[in-house]
Amino acid sequence: MENQLIWKDEYNIGVDNIDREHQKLFGIINELFALRDEEKIDPEKYKDGIRYLKEHALQHFLDEEVYMEFIEHKELEMHKRLHKGFREETLPALEQELIAQDYSLDAVDHFLGVCAGWLIGHTLTEDRAIAGDEISKWVDLLPDEELAEIKKVIVKLLDDMFQLEAQIVSDTYGGERFGKGVYYRLVYGTDGGDKKWEVILVFEEKIIIQTVGRIMGIRSDKLDIVLVNATRYTARQFVWRIMQHFPSLQQFELKEENLLSYDQF
Numbered sequence: 001m002e003n004q005l006i007w008k009d010e011y012n013i014g015v016d017n018i019d020r021e022h023q024k025l026f027g028i029i030n031e032l033f034a035l036r037d038e039e040k041i042d043p044e045k046y047k048d049g050i051r052y053l054k055e056h057a058l059q060h061f062l063d064e065e066v067y068m069e070f071i072e073h074k075e076l077e078m079h080k081r082l083h084k085g086f087r088e089e090t091l092p093a094l095e096q097e098l099i100a101q102d103y104s105l106d107a108v109d110h111f112l113g114v115c116a117g118w119l120i121g122h123t124l125t126e127d128r129a130i131a132g133d134e135i136s137k138w139v140d141l142l143p144d145e146e147l148a149e150i151k152k153v154i155v156k157l158l159d160d161m162f163q164l165e166a167q168i169v170s171d172t173y174g175g176e177r178f179g180k181g182v183y184y185r186l187v188y189g190t191d192g193g194d195k196k197w198e199v200i201l202v203f204e205e206k207i208i209i210q211t212v213g214r215i216m217g218i219r220s221d222k223l224d225i226v227l228v229n230a231t232r233y234t235a236r237q238f239v240w241r242i243m244q245h246f247p248s249l250q251q252f253e254l255k256e257e258n259l260l261s262y263d264q265f
Contacts, residue, residue, distance in 0.1 A: 005030055005116070011124060013131040018067065021060045022123050028053050029116050036108065043103045050098070050111060057119060058087060068130060075129055082126060085172050086118060093169040106206075109179075114169075117176035125174060147171060153245045157238060162211040173202075175265065180205045182228060183260040184235055188243075188252035197252050200265065201235050232257070 005026045012019045032049045035042075061083040068076045094111045101107035142150070151168050158166040181204050188197040205223045212231050213220075236254065243249040 004033060005120065013128050015067065015131060018064060018127070018130065021056075021063065022127070025053075025057060025060065025119055025123070028056060029112070029119070032112055033116075036105075036112065046103055046108055050108075053115065054091060054095075057115075061087065064127070064130065073130060079126065079130075082122065082172050085170050086122075089171075090114065090118065090169045093167055113178045114176075117178045118170075121174050121176035149245075150242070153242055157241055161234070161238065161241075162215070164211060177262060178204065181262070182208060182223070182231060183262060183265040184232060185256075185258045185260055185265075186236065186239055186254060187256040188249075189255045190251050190253065196255075197249065199239055200260075201239075202265070203231060203235075228259070232259070 007023050007026050011022065028049070032046075032053065035045055035049055065076065065080055065083065068079060073079075094114055098107045098111055151171065155166050155168065158164045181202050184201045184203070186199045186201070188199070189195065208223060208227060208231050209218070209221055212234050213227055216227070216230060218227060236257070243252065
């Protein structure tokens with residue numbers, strides 16, 4: 001996780017009040033990173049800083065939506081959906097983790113990593129669509145019922161395979177970087193057919209160590225090639241079991257698989 005975010009002029013979208021708020025959010029996150037790097041950490045400062053970040057971000061979401069409604073922006077509803085997911089799914093889950101772990105360093109790092117990754121990614125991609133610089137990547141989304149079914153299958157499989165009690169914290173992950181991870185691409189197809197189904201799985205290193213590593217009896221807290229290869233095999237099994245729940249996917253076979261760097265991802 002980077003410990004300093006640098007604002008650049010090219011991040012401006014040309015709407016003064018929104019650009020000022022984006023710079024403010026960068027500054028708040030930098031203050032939280034600075035608190036994290038202090039020799040003696042004050043939990044109360046963390047609580048106050050995180051509360052301030054949350055309040056500021058949520059107010060900023062509302063201001064953006066008001067502006068987009070004022071200019072009759074065609075992607076307002078999609079933007080609202082992204083904000084709602086962060087507000088009602090991601091933030092509550094992260095806050096529960098902070099409370100359950102009594103603001104431990106791991107929980108704080110996770111909170112900051114996810115919040116910083118989401119806010120920066122959202123600011124530099126989706127928010128640029130407000131001024132017409134970019135087109136939202138959230139097109140051709142699955143129907144709500146199908147998406148809900150996939151969510152249930154994934155959560156159930158995580159419990160079955162890893163005894164991992166999981167919850168969905170976002171259904172609009174946009175490639176934000178939350179920390180050190182492994183990026184694994186799987187491409188499925190049919191013999192003689194030109195239709196492909198691509199899956200990219202992103203694993204935080206810590207999760208790999210605590211799930212696949214635990215099953216293998218590995219005691220180290222470091223990721224090595226043996227554990228990465230075991231994760232690849234496990235990931236293929238995980239996707240295969242998801243596919244068994246959806247008849248339309250059962251015709252597909254694995255044709256290609258790659259480990260990716262973050263930049264390639």
